[in-house]
Amino acid sequence: MEHDRILQAQVLRVKALKCRRWADIACDSESAARLAAMASDYDGQADALERDVAALGRVQPGR
Numbered sequence: 001m002e003h004d005r006i007l008q009a010q011v012l013r014v015k016a017l018k019c020r021r022w023a024d025i026a027c028d029s030e031s032a033a034r035l036a037a038m039a040s041d042y043d044g045q046a047d048a049l050e051r052d053v054a055a056l057g058r059v060q061p062g063r
Helices: 002-024 029-059
Strands: none
């Protein structure tokens, strides 16, 4: 289960990176802002998953 959350967090980080790259080449500022917001959301979700994994690691020693 921890492994799945780690993989999900990695996928979200990749999505955030792609959104930031697309924001850099967006044709207008509105699209760039929307993509930057999406990247921020993905990073927030990844942070939450990583915190969950860290908390589980403290609760279940030996894994």
